Amino acid sequence: MAVQIPVKDTDAVETRIEDLCAKRGLRMTEPRRVIARVLSAAEDHPDAEALYDRVKEVDPTISMATIYRTMKLFEEMDIVSKRDFGDGRARYEPQSGPEDHHHHMIDVETGEVLEFYNQELEDLKKRIARDLGFDLVDHHLELFGTRRKKQH
Amino acid sequence: MAVQIPVKDTDAVETRIEDLCAKRGLRMTEPRRVIARVLSAAEDHPDAEALYDRVKEVDPTISMATIYRTMKLFEEMDIVSKRDFGDGRARYEPQSGPEDHHHHMIDVETGEVLEFYNQELEDLKKRIARDLGFDLVDHHLELFGTRRKKQH
DNA sequence: TTACTTGCAAATCATTTGCGGTTTG
DNA sequence: CAAACCGCAAATGATTTGCAAGTAA
Numbered sequence: 001m002a003v004q005i006p007v008k009d010t011d012a013v014e015t016r017i018e019d020l021c022a023k024r025g026l027r028m029t030e031p032r033r034v035i036a037r038v039l040s041a042a043e044d045h046p047d048a049e050a051l052y053d054r055v056k057e058v059d060p061t062i063s064m065a066t067i068y069r070t071m072k073l074f075e076e077m078d079i080v081s082k083r084d085f086g087d088g089r090a091r092y093e094p095q096s097g098p099e100d101h102h103h104h105m106i107d108v109e110t111g112e113v114l115e116f117y118n119q120e121l122e123d124l125k126k127r128i129a130r131d132l133g134f135d136l137v138d139h140h141l142e143l144f145g146t147r148r149k150k151q152h
Numbered sequence: 153m154a155v156q157i158p159v160k161d162t163d164a165v166e167t168r169i170e171d172l173c174a175k176r177g178l179r180m181t182e183p184r185r186v187i188a189r190v191l192s193a194a195e196d197h198p199d200a201e202a203l204y205d206r207v208k209e210v211d212p213t214i215s216m217a218t219i220y221r222t223m224k225l226f227e228e229m230d231i232v233s234k235r236d237f238g239d240g241r242a243r244y245e246p247q248s249g250p251e252d253h254h255h256h257m258i259d260v261e262t263g264e265v266l267e268f269y270n271q272e273l274e275d276l277k278k279r280i281a282r283d284l285g286f287d288l289v290d291h292h293l294e295l296f297g298t299r300r301k302k303q304h
Numbered sequence: 305t306t307a308c309t310t311g312c313a314a315a316t317c318a319t320t321t322g323c324g325g326t327t328t329g
Numbered sequence: 330c331a332a333a334c335c336g337c338a339a340a341t342g343a344t345t346t347g348c349a350a351g352t353a354a
Contacts, residue, residue, distance in 0.1 A: 027308060027353055048343080063311050068344060084236060086292070088319090089343060105284050118280055125295060128270055132257050134297030140238070141293045143277060145286030179328055179333060200318075215336045220319060240344090241318060 015040035017079060017094060024077045031055075031062045035070050045083055045091035045104075045113055085113065085142060103141040167192035169231060169246060176229045183207075183214045187222050197235055197243035197256075197265055237265065237294060255293045 014022075017036040021028060038054045046054070052067050071092055074080040083091040085106055101122070105114040121141070129136040166174075169188040173180060190206045198206070204219050223244055226232040235243040237258055253274070257266040273293070281288040 029309060029353070031310070061311080065312075065345080066310060069310085069346095072345090084238075086236075105281065105286060107286070108289055114284060116280065116284060118276070121276055121280070124270070124273055124276060128268065128273070129257065129295050129297050130300070132266060132268060132297075133300050134257060134259070134295070135300050136295060136297045137260055138296040139294065140296075142291065143281050143286070143288060144290040144292075145281050145284075145288045148282070148285050148287050181327070181334060183335070213336080217320080217337075218335060221321095221335085224320090 017074075020077070020079045024079070026073070026077065030059065031066045032070055034058045034062060035067065039074075039080065039092070039094055042093070045085070045093050047089040047091050049089070051092065084140070086144070103143070105143045105145060107147060108144050109146055169226075172229070172231045176231070178225070178229065182211065183218045184222055186210045186214060187219065191226075191232065191244070191246055194245070197237070197245050199241040199243050201241070203244065236292065238296070255295070257295045257297060259299060260296050261298055 015037050017040045018028070018033060021032065021036060026032065034055055035051065038051060038058070042051075042054075044050075048064065048067050048071065051071075052062075052064050055062050055067065071080065071082070071090075074092075075082055078095050080092045081095045083093060083104070085091060085104065102115045102117040103121070105116055106112070107114075125139055125141075126136055167189050169192045170180070170185060173184065173188060178184065186207055187203065190203060190210070194203075194206075196202075200216065200219050200223065203223075204214075204216050207214050207219065223232065223234070223242075226244075227234055230247050232244045233247045235245060235256070237243055237256065254267045254269040255273070257268055258264070259266075277291055277293075278288055
């Protein structure tokens with residue numbers, strides 16, 4: 001369950017994302033505040049439209065263009081990261097820093113997304129990049145699979 | 153260097169992809185033959201437009217719609233695989249079977265793409281999926297990096 | 305005040321599709 | 330000949346952008 005965070009009330013405790021916006025010196029407008037809170041409350045990987053729907057519940061005047069503009073801004077500011085799970089649209093999730101780095105296991109039958117972290121994998125990636133003569137700046141890993149019904 | 157393959161002449165030796173089309177029982181039309189040969193000759197990861205340009209040089213009457221329709225068909229037939237390198241468009245490459253499975257290291261400064269294979273990585277992925285209770289059916293891994301200028 | 309933001313609608317971009325005419329098997 | 334294909338142009342769907350009005354610092 002998510003921590004209960006007031007999405008509308010201005011004098012509520014700041015969310016992690018609002019805090020980051022402040023640290024980055026971003027101008028704090030009403031749409032940004034609402035989007036920041038919706039994002040902070042999200043435990044899934046919403047696409048632009050899902051964000052739009054959730055944001056509209058709080059403030060119906062906020063437009064889709066603002067969702068996209070804000071996501072692009074947040075992405076550049078390393079506040080959110082954009083993911084691609086193979087369907088046509090981008091998904092967004094709060095960037096939680098290297099200490100919470102993780103990847104995704106996607107159930108191709110249900111679309112369900114599990115997050116996982118594996119230190120061995122992190123080390124291996126870095127080593128592979130280095131062996132190829134690169135410094136790793138980013139990487140994408142998604143596993144697609146089906147629930148194992150019976151073990152063989 | 154690629155093996156020299158006649159792209160136009162009909163009585164030339166069949167390419168690997170044309171061969172696969174035959175095996176799958178696909179109707180062999182002129183556009184498909186040209187696309188198959190262009191793909192066979194490609195050593196990079198062309199997007200639809202790049203394919204279109206190359207195909208046009210052989211037969212300017214072939215349309216973009218056919219490129220897309222053929223790519224979708226080839227994909228369903230496991231003749232090509234579709235890749236996503238983070239820019240907006242899909243890239244295609246001949247599917248060469250499990251024995252030639254590989255991943256991509258993308259130079260973020262030049263856009264250059266290196267292919268690599270790492271058995272450890274293959275094993276690890278499978279193990280991770282299994283630990284999560286899944287049978288792996290597919291996976292995407294791309295590493296993004298910059299050329300290492302000096303080692304530290 | 306003044307530069308930064310936003311909503312709206314129109315514009316892009318990549319990809320898909322309806323349709324009438326064309327081929328392949 | 331019938332089913333599958335194809336080119337063309339219009340349709341989609343996701344994301345971006347120009348512009349005039351609104352707003353944070």
